[in-house]
Amino acid sequence: MRATSHQFPENVHEALANPTLRQALSKMRGGFPVNRAQAISRLPEFDALRDTARDIKNHTLEHLDFYLERFEERVVANGGQVHWCETPQDARQTILEICQRLNARSVTKGKSMIAEEIALNDYLEEHDIRPVETDLGEYIIQLRKEPPSHIIAPAIHVTKDQVIEAFREAHTELPADRPLDEPRDLTDEARTMLRQEYFDADVGITGANFLVAETGTSTIVTNEGNGDLTQTLAKAHVVIASLEKIVPTMEDMATILRLLARSATGQEFSVYTTLSSGPKRKEDLDGPEEYHVVLLDNGRSDLLGTEFREILRCIRCSACMNHCPVYGAVGGHAYGWVYPGPMGAILTPTLIGIDQAGHLPNASTFCGKCEEVCPMRIPLPQLMRAYRTREHERGISPKATRWGLRLWRFLATRPRLYGAVTGLVARAIANLGWGQGVVTSLPLAGGWTSVRDLPVTQGRTFRSLYKQTKSYPASSTK
Template structure:
């Protein structure tokens, strides 16, 4: 029997980053999640390294990707206006949205004007950021996620746990369970043991939804200023069916998605898939420009692009500006030892892993997210694999400085550190205290040589014993 779904319910988009520590504890003791996370290394990580090795120019391509994004950010106002002009010239509509609520209302308005009953959706992180599904649902419009991973988590009523593999935390058995629960008019005795069966069922279920949808919403990997086009990169083909079949196509994009030309987009596409899944190129890369032309035989009659700011223009003028280079490949998540141990949900908001720990405080404030920049060993792996060379460890440290400056540091930690600092600045006293302390600890452990519990070190002793010190201090022996 499936585990009761109710228990696992996490309301979409609710920020739970402030309970990061509790979230982490739950994640570490969740065997299904731990099992899924093990596959990260054999999957994405090794594929990326193979793809990078096969492309001798890969490091040059990364430098170039960084430079393109820097150039765009330095000329962002001009490029956005150019994009708008080109998009309109092809019959598209551009909607500038200052924040989440504004964007939600604009999307709802477009859907209502189209008399939409159902809306199909391709995968979009901006869609998650503005929680568009909840808003549509609350207004009587049914959103249907079409990316298989997104479809699964929509049925499970969960947020994504990875920016390119949203259902990475879900096991095959859990998918089968939620399919049985939701597709209740199908034969309950049907076989869903093999991934093939699950795939066939998802394909069949979503077919009709594509055909009947009134509006299709997709994200955008890039927006091209030169032509006014939006680009989506997918493997399933769901994004293309979503944006081709309904009468209205809405693109959810944020302002930093702009690139100057088709050639710039092409240069970035060479590093995107290789960094993300380790593919040479994703199955489907689609450039969309305006609604269908008069002579076209298919395609949407309306084409809308949402340009969302939601705090990004503030980041442009901050020490976190480089974060706006991010192309959302997910490489930093895949390679992060912390993400690998706790998965995406523990981070408590839309963007997990190193990129999320830098971006989320910038978008939703440090108060809610102050644990995230601390959730890193600063091992540097994320920066090593970032296709646009974002100095993620440095940016995480910048947040840590701000956390301290704003007095958001954990009090116990500050207190502990201040005692240590007091002693460390007084060597004679330090040696005296340490000598005394190890003697007491050695005596206290008696013959066992370890502690199962130590007051003030609960976080340590909960998962492992604390070894009792033996012999003399280092300084005593060294002398």
């Protein structure tokens, strides 16, 4: 996927001018956040579980090499195989080779953000293998040839009418006059269209929410059941996951599972949590004959040694974006790559470079809502600030900002000069209001006055009044 994160302001402009997107996003606020709040109110231990989960992940990351090795040993003992991949290309190549060895012509896919990260679909298509997304949201955006705009609701930007249009265009073998007006019709149609795909596919690819070192298990958490059909009906189950999905034990997974669905959709628990440990056993009547875990690094091993390590605790629940007012305004596509919202503002510069994604950690008011809701207690604003510091140190933050800050520091460390200048500015802004109370346009402050007025000052600064009277001018108070 070609990143457009560098043109974030242009993406924002388009997003805000798109009425369909506005309509779709406006539905989000009353959904996930409300359901989450209700679910959490029913679990008094929620905050204590967050602490425990944070500690589990920190422990795991601190001993990541050990747990990765143990995980691999047990996958092998289960009859499966782990493929260590340093780069997206390594991972794509590995998956392609598995598909080619099995003469696969189509593969079914459960939802996987890592598959998006390595742009797997494009690669398979280039090699004449047809990837079929089976999660309804992913299927919709695959038909629309779009990237996901949300990590658990990839088609959240699409309206029902747009789904109808996409289905009518794609499913030409069905009668043109069939009723297709209700979400029920659309869900049924997707179910019907995808059923045969599960049987036809030689390879089923899923992501993983957890890799359990204790048992060599990969776990997926879904609501639709598509991931289960994907892995059960194919000859080979390929799991694609990044290093930090590891947890030590089933007990550790249980703790994080208690946070995941509640933080994501506000469900008490997702419908299907599926633990897969290797290929089918010799005597089993169904299940895949092969089991592969494609373990992707893509910069994470280096990230572990930086101040951004804490983002590796992320469990992709989407609570941060569900609650983010910036995400809520612009949607996921504006972020310009795979991961949107606050977690994306950290992961994207990490994975595609701060030169490409420098806007993202800046496009936050630091309102702190993301950190407040993050089940893994990732200090997202602090990490965004750390990226801003990097940008400043590397001299890639905007020139105007740098000069402004330099001037501000110069003034603010010289109180007398500061007092004189602010006194002049206070008077000037008051005058510019011409008695109207506001300034409607101000040179050098276009960012402010393009969208709102600037309230005028009260004519003099606090410091000058205070010096004079030590209290507010008597005439002005009662």
